[in-house]
Amino acid sequence: MSASPVLSFWAPLMVVIAFLIVAAITYTYRSRGRSSFKEDTEQTKVFLSGEDEPEAGMRHVRAHNMYWGFFEAMKRYYDPVVRAHTGIANDYLIWMFGLAGLVGVLLFAPGLF
Amino acid sequence: MSTIITNAPFIAVAALACVGIYIMLSQRNLIKIVMGITIFEAAVNLFLVSLGYRNDGIAPIFTNATGIHMVLPVPQAMTLTSIVIGVATTAMMLTLIVLIYRHTGETDAKKSRRVKG
Amino acid sequence: MEALITHSPILAIAVPLLAAFLTPLMGRLGPRVRDTFVVLVLAVVQILVIIVAREVYANGIQVYVLGAAGPSLAIPETHMVPVRIILEVDGLGAFLGIMGATVALAGAIYSISCMKLETGQDRFYTLMLLLAASMIGIQYTGDLFNLFVFLEILSISGAALAAFRTRFVDAVEGGFKYVIVSTIAALLVLISIGMFYGQYNLLNIAAIADAMQYTAIDKIALALLVVALLTKSGAVPSHWWVPDTYTPAAGGTSPIIYAASLTCLGALFRVVFSLYGLKLSLSVVGWVVIVAGLLSMFIGVTMALRQTDVKRLMTYHAISQEGYMLLGVGVGLAVLGNPQAVAAYGREAIAGGIFHVINNAFFKGLLLLTGEALFFQLGTRDLNKMGGLGRNMKWTCAFFIIGALAISGVPPFNGFASKLMIYESSFHLNPMLTIIALVVSIMTLASFTKVFQAAFTGPEQPQFAAVSSVPLSMKVGMGILAAATVLFSLFPQFVVDTIVYPATDALLNQTGYINAVMGGA
């Protein structure tokens, strides 16, 4: 029962300590910030120019807006993959039997790899 | 000819399995899918029972009988267990189909589907 | 005490099984009695699996023969082969037993509050205990047919739990898909059992492994077993049922069903390593497992990115993380025939895969529970409707952050430790594997950032102003898994040396597994 060669150089406690030190530094730095900032005043408004703030529902970036560019760029990958997830019970079974056939063929064709 | 007769159960197994798999893969009706599964299950059960068959064998309810061919009891026990489990799963599937029908008014796998992607 | 240790393997299965049938009787005494009873039983099971594990790690493989004149009387005097049902617990079984029992305990405690308003709770807890019993049974059994029976118990109880809230149409549909897929998987397992019995007249895994010839029929049986168990564990390309089933699973059961599918992954390892071992065409099966792992990782994570249902997103990650385990173990399997490669990186790869199994059961279970907590409080799983919930659901938010960082492999969490082991070792086989694994890890972080941003940050939404923190039992349930995650994160070296490497060595030592039952040197 030997020690893992990979994990022997991995010390999570060190990372935790480093995180705490950085957090302490950050907190001290933050507390030295401008003392003129007051909560619940004009300063916290979203628009400095005094425009009306939109409602809470409008200010939040919704989940479906995220990574839009990624999906658009990967359209050629996503279209067939999403279409394959039909949700029809028969298709699940077709994939399963197909996979069984494929693995069976691979086992009987040694030398392929 | 005799090989055909001794292998007849296994031919039946293959035929039943093909029928079952074909129904499962091609029929969109949920109840027909369950029927296909049941036929496939019957094929598996027949396969197990035929494994234990011995020529001129008798029922294995003897204690240490010598000189008498007995069919193997273990595949029979396995088949019975599998039948019991089959009853439970079939009941489960049919119950869920009843519920799906109540929710959607459909027994078609495609039309009753509500989640995908 | 001695007797308890001897009988602990069967007790770990039989106690939840008996308790499952006593639960309806307890339910007549009142819900509090029943809930306490269920939690107590699962706590006892937890203690039992730890006793088994201690014994296994101290004294090697534990064999328990049911119905024999003595618990270790594997082969009767009048026979040459084992005829009774034999439980055989090796390092892997003990390891996955601990995983299953912990997740079941957390899920049961979580469910107390979460399911309080549902009807038919007696049946709910009965099914939950059956699921726990079958999960431990699959790991502990040394008998193929027994494995099939436990697989079927797992399928039926899992499907019933997935479909438990029958007022939701997606729950019923998820349960139906799960039951048909797992019935077919179990039937494929049964066919292969028949093939083994027809050839060797044996059902015991160790005895079949001893007699294994790797004939053409054994190859067919291997293909059926691999596909059935890959399907049950939810690997691409037959992962389709996973999101449909886990997403609507009621209360605290989604992590338990997930742990159950990880158990099926353990059964796959058992079949490949202990039943076939060096006799199978290693590179073919190894690369089948690796490719299945890569596909699971990539398709799982890319599909997860585009989901807007919070639990469905997490279930796609379940598939994706399963890919890491398959990758690690597949790398080890591909080089199993080469002792130098095994010593250099193969053992490390398998250990990484197995370590990832237990890590995932904890942090993925935690994430699924937070998803269910959001559903419990908001009545919706739609991320598009959420926002600003970090204000009112602080505990859930904290648990979510722990789980999300751990699953994305951010140091110092345990996900990083196990992924590091997989990266380091798979790099030796083929650098491409590591690159794909790293990219997937980044995309995992991206998609959990999306959940965090959409659900917990942002301005407070007026419709959720009245949302309160989750009840105590749900916090405790999530807390157990979070505590396990944090503990495993802080002391990965200890965990790997005490439980992961024994499990790995148990897989690699096929002769040991055979000799424990068959005797001999």
Next chain:
Amino acid sequence: MMSKVVRSVARLATPAVLTFGLYVIMHGHVTSGGGFQGGAVFASAAALLLVAFGSERVKEHMKIPALTGIAVSGAVIFIGLGFAGLATTFFYNLFVGSPVFGHVPPFGPAHEDIWTAGVIPLMNIGVALNVVAGLTAIMVVMAIASENKRDGE
């Protein structure tokens, strides 16, 4: 509800079916059969009654909670007998040699001695209770479900 002929025949046949089911259950350890087979025969009487008299009348006499109780007690008997053998091993046949089903049969063709096989006949009874109640409950529930649907349409 079916016609009077059907109902009369069902009334006559039910005792015979039940007796045969009981026979199969109790002789499970010496002849073919056992708890599940006998239980299925026994429960088929419930199917007969359901067909002949309709679910309206049958469900008055077969309440689901009672059936659940019977099924649960059957399972508890089965696993309890397993626990009873725990002094030696789980599922150990502890009644061999005792007055309860304890005869040890001589070697050779079975002697149809019903007092053999130790715990196995008792386990058969447990299984039979479970199967009878379970199958009956399944049939009653399905019958009620189909009746409800008919009202709804």
